Amino acid sequence: MEPFTTLEAVAAPLDTANVDTDRIIPARFLRQPRSAGYHNWLFHDLREGGGFVLDDPAFKDAKILVAAENFGCGSSREGAVWALSGAGFRAWIAPSFGDIFFENSFKNGVLPVVLPAARVAAIRAMLAAKPGSRIAIDLAAQTVTLPDGSAERFDIDPFRRECLLNGWDEIDLTLQHEAAIAAHEARQRVETPWLATP
Amino acid sequence: MGRTLYEKIWAAHEVASGPGGRSLLYVDRHLIHDGSFHAFEALKAGGRQVRRPDACFATPDHYVPTRGRKRVADIADPMVRGKMEMLAANTAASGIVHYGMDDPRQGIVHVIGPEQGITQPGITLVCGDSHTSTHGAFGAMAFGIGASEVAHVLATQTLWARRAKTLRITVNGALRPGVHSKDIILAVIAKIGADGGAGHALEYAGAAIRALSMEARLTICNMSIEAGARCGMVAPDDTTFQYLEGRPQAPKGADWDRALARWRALPSDADARFDREVELDATALVPMLTWGTSPEDALPVTAVVPEGKPDALRYMGLQPGQALEGLAMDRVFIGSCTNSRIEDLRIAAAVVKGRKAMIPAMVVPGSGLVKQAAEAEGLDRIFRDAGLEWLAPGCSMCVGMNGDLVEAEQRCASTSNRNFEGRQGKGARTHLMSPAMAAAAAVTGRITDVRKLLAH
Ligand code: SF4
Numbered sequence: 180m181e182p183f184t185t186l187e188a189v190a191a192p193l194d195t196a197n198v199d200t201d202r203i204i205p206a207r208f209l210r211q212p213r214s215a216g217y218h219n220w221l222f223h224d225l226r227e228g229g230g231f232v233l234d235d236p237a238f239k240d241a242k243i244l245v246a247a248e249n250f251g252c253g254s255s256r257e258g259a260v261w262a263l264s265g266a267g268f269r270a271w272i273a274p275s276f277g278d279i280f281f282e283n284s285f286k287n288g289v290l291p292v293v294l295p296a297a298r299v300a301a302i303r304a305m306l307a308a309k310p311g312s313r314i315a316i317d318l319a320a321q322t323v324t325l326p327d328g329s330a331e332r333f334d335i336d337p338f339r340r341e342c343l344l345n346g347w348d349e350i351d352l353t354l355q356h357e358a359a360i361a362a363h364e365a366r367q368r369v370e371t372p373w374l375a376t377p
Numbered sequence: 378m379g380r381t382l383y384e385k386i387w388a389a390h391e392v393a394s395g396p397g398g399r400s401l402l403y404v405d406r407h408l409i410h411d412g413s414f415h416a417f418e419a420l421k422a423g424g425r426q427v428r429r430p431d432a433c434f435a436t437p438d439h440y441v442p443t444r445g446r447k448r449v450a451d452i453a454d455p456m457v458r459g460k461m462e463m464l465a466a467n468t469a470a471s472g473i474v475h476y477g478m479d480d481p482r483q484g485i486v487h488v489i490g491p492e493q494g495i496t497q498p499g500i501t502l503v504c505g506d507s508h509t510s511t512h513g514a515f516g517a518m519a520f521g522i523g524a525s526e527v528a529h530v531l532a533t534q535t536l537w538a539r540r541a542k543t544l545r546i547t548v549n550g551a552l553r554p555g556v557h558s559k560d561i562i563l564a565v566i567a568k569i570g571a572d573g574g575a576g577h578a579l580e581y582a583g584a585a586i587r588a589l590s591m592e593a594r595l596t597i598c599n600m601s602i603e604a605g606a607r608c609g610m611v612a613p614d615d616t617t618f619q620y621l622e623g624r625p626q627a628p629k630g631a632d633w634d635r636a637l638a639r640w641r642a643l644p645s646d647a648d649a650r651f652d653r654e655v656e657l658d659a660t661a662l663v664p665m666l667t668w669g670t671s672p673e674d675a676l677p678v679t680a681v682v683p684e685g686k687p688d689a690l691r692y693m694g695l696q697p698g699q700a701l702e703g704l705a706m707d708r709v710f711i712g713s714c715t716n717s718r719i720e721d722l723r724i725a726a727a728v729v730k731g732r733k734a735m736i737p738a739m740v741v742p743g744s745g746l747v748k749q750a751a752e753a754e755g756l757d758r759i760f761r762d763a764g765l766e767w768l769a770p771g772c773s774m775c776v777g778m779n780g781d782l783v784e785a786e787q788r789c790a791s792t793s794n795r796n797f798e799g800r801q802g803k804g805a806r807t808h809l810m811s812p813a814m815a816a817a818a819a820v821t822g823r824i825t826d827v828r829k830l831l832a833h
Contacts, residue, residue: 195688197571197671201797206776210440210456213415224799249572252605253797255507257415257524275572278607279507279521286525336397336539349525350423353533356401359393360535363403373628373636374405374500376431 180288182346186269187315188242191233192303198246199253200280204262206254217258218265233266237310245302245314246273251280260287270316272323274299285339288346290316292323292333318344379646381543382612383578386518386643390501392535401535406495408486408504409435409473409527411460412778416505416527417467425532427471432534434495434626435468436476437461438485439778441771443741449478457779471531484744484770487511487714491595492746494624498613498640503530508714508794510601513610514594515617516643518578520607541607542576542652545645547583550660555828557724558593559716559792559811561585561657562600563665563675569655571673574606577653580645581611585659591620592720599715600794603672612644664827666810667796668701669693674796678702678814678826692798693806694786702824704808707787709738709765709819710801711812713775716792717743721812722751726759728816728830734764735822739781741773765819777802790818 208220225231232238244263250273251259260283263271269289274296276284284291294302305326306312312326318340323331342349368375380388393401413435420427427433440460442452449465452458461478468475476482482489486504490496490512498516503509505527512519522536530536546569548561566573579601586594594611601609611617618637621627628636663677669689676683682690684697711717711725722742740760742748748770751757757767774781775793777800783789785804792815796807808824817827 199671199795199797201795201800205799205803206778207782209412210460210778212418224803249575249605252571253507253795255505255521255523256412260523275575278575278605279523283523283525286523336399338395338397338399338537341396348423349537350425350529350532353401353529353535353537356393356535359401360403360533363390363392364534367403367405371636371639373632374432374497376429 180346180348183269183288183290183318183343185315185317186242187313189238189240189311190243190245190306190314191238191241192306193232193244193246194303196247197249197252200251200256200259200277201253203251203259209256209258213261216265217262221262221266235310240267242267242269243314243316244268244271245299245306246271247299248274248296250276252277255279257283260284260289264289272299272302285343286349288343290318290343292316294323294331294333298331379649381645381649381651382516382580382610382643383518383541383543386499386501387540389499395537399537399539402501402538404503404530404534404536405432405500406502407433407530408490408495408502408509409433409468410439410486410504410506411437411441411464412439413505413527414460414463414467415524416531419525419528420531423528423532427473427531428534430472433473434493435464435473436483436486436489437464437478439772439776441478442779443768443771443773443781446478446769481745481749484747485714485717485772487599488717488743488747491515491591492624492744494621494627497621497627497636498617499643503536507602508599510607510609511595511599511714513598513601513608514591516610516613516640518608518610521602541578543580544574544577544606544653544655545580545582545651547654547656548581548585548659549583549656550585550658551588552585552659552662555813555831556662556664557811557813558589558596560662560665561659562597563667563672563809564657564662566600566604566672567675568657569604571603571671572605574601574604577606579604579606579609580651581609586611587614590720591616592718595718596715600672603794613640664811664814666701666808666814666824668695668808670796670798672794672796672809675809676701678824702826704824705788706736706790706808706818706823708736708783708789709815710774710789710791710793711739711815712741712743712773713793714743715794716812717741717747719747719750721792722747722756725812725816726756728813728827729763729765729820730759732763732820734819736819738765738819739768739774740765741768742770744770763820774801776800783807790815790824
């Protein structure tokens with residue numbers, strides 16, 4: 180996985196709350212293998228009407244998405260993250276995220292940043308007022324620097340932070356716990372044999 | 378201090394603890410469906426093996442055809458056929474049990490887990506599908522995961538997780554006739570919001586929940602994710618144990634007795650503390666339905682369309698102040714992992730019996746075994762005589778991945794769980810409701826308070 184350390188890029192605002200995974204990529208496109216390029220269907224149905232924010236040329240090179248409450252709620256489909264990351268996004272900022280979408284982000288080297296709702300709304304207003312403005316994120320320092328130069332600190336689970344900073348593969352990390360996993364399986368054979376390998 | 382059900386299951390599955398309050402949890406059971414091909418791809422790319430094929434159970438549901446179903450080799454759409462073949466090949470290569478398209482045990486993962494006795498109290502169960510919360514109805518810790526996490530579980534049989542906060546939802550009183558568990562959960566989501574349960578594990582408790590059958594509890598836990606919670610659970614009791622006893626994958630003989638003793642110790646202790654508490658009175662509930670594009674947009678059938686969500690109103694083609702009752706529907710879908718079990722079909726059949734469908738309506742049983750049971754009871758004849766379509770099991774119009782889609786601007790009275798924009802098809806307008814209300818919509822062509830039909 181590509182490590183995530185710092186990112187300085189154009190940020191795009193998305194004002195709608197509860198943007199669900201079906202809106203990020205409609206289910207009918209998920210039949211394709213990932214190699215088909217899920218970004219081709221990013222926000223497919225929303226874009227069709229025209230005037231969608233990401234179609235504004237000012238946001239052509241956006242790598243940061245600043246969204247509203249409960250962004251990425253709905254299904255577990257990782258295709259929602261692939262559609263966004265395939266389109267070039269490496270970080271999203273919102274007051275809250277759908278839980279599974281939040282987890283899926285880390286697995287794909289994308290940083291989800293949670294900031295207070297009022298602050299996120301102010302950032303979106305800033306970006307809408309000056310389309311093409313840039314935001315800088317420093318994961319090691321846990322800061323987001325806004326177009327007006329002000330900086331905001333964010334919290335992140337230290338484990339997730341380490342994985343992103345180093346681009347670690349989580350399965351490799353987990354297998355370092357092989358002895359503990361095997362011990363649990365041995366206990367399972369004794370305590371709940373009906374759940375254990377026959 | 379006592380512990381909650383969630384805390385007990387968590388403690389029993391903690392394999393290791395990592396930095397930042399994360400734990401490595403052991404996964405007892407893993408359900409796999411035809412959308413899991415991404416995870417198998419990732420597993421292969423990493424050169425890894427399935428650690429516990431015996432703990433995995435697979436069945437196709439999302440892409441499976443519901444009409445004119447024959448053998449996999451005869452499926453005309455190469456994309457759909459490919460999905461069936463891929464699941465069969467991936468499971469065969471790793472020795473995973475597979476209830477294939479032509480096996481009567483095939484069905485929606487969340488229907489077959491309980492039906493086969495795979496879902497049991499006190500276990501951890503995951504699946505690459507957000508409605509895995511369904512299985513919490515047995516007092517299991519069950520949650521949906523993404524494709525990378527599916528690959529992680531396949532390779533390690535574990536998952537890194539952070540302990541959720543706990544939220545107890547106590548439903549007091551008793552449901553009145555014509556009001557069902559779907560109405561309870563729609564009312565809960567309307568009350569706490571589509572993100573009201575975020576970061577929490579829900580536990581449903583109270584007299585109204587205790588009185589529910591296993592199937593009705595499954596409907597409630599199914600929609601926990603629509604309240605933003607990854608998992609929702611009900612403490613196991615005699616209703617749970619009676620349902621499970623004798624199921625193919627349930628423990629047998631001496632194991633059954635040992636399991637039962639463990640399961641009886643699972644319910645939250647009387648002095649356990651929850652981080653949040655919410656209460657609801659079932660006696661006051663009436664049939665519910667959604668008017669908007671989030672499951673939180675649920676109201677009693679007696680209500681009018683509210684103001685305040687202009688985008689949702691525009692998408693749904695509704696005006697504030699418009700009565701919900703009487704709203705003309707274009708089609709009906711009775712099915713999905715929320716409401717496609719035998720009791721759901723009985724409830725719907727009781728409403729349509731002796732009446733005629735006014736609009737196209739599909740009934741899609743949740744599994745081949747549900748279909749067989751319904752046919753043995755003659756429910757299929759009741760549906761067919763009333764002009765409803767009786768189809769083969771799968772997710773079908775809940776998500777339309779197999780091509781069962783609602784057309785743009787058509788209104789669908791649906792027993793599924795998501796009314797998101799485009800969920801049932803581009804521009805489709807979904808109204809979520811119980812099987813009773815969906816059946817009432819089928820025979821009247823509009824939103825009708827099902828209690829009026831029951832009175833006759
Ligand atoms: S029935 Fe619908 S919600 Fe349930 S698993 Fe299938 S697609 Fe998902």
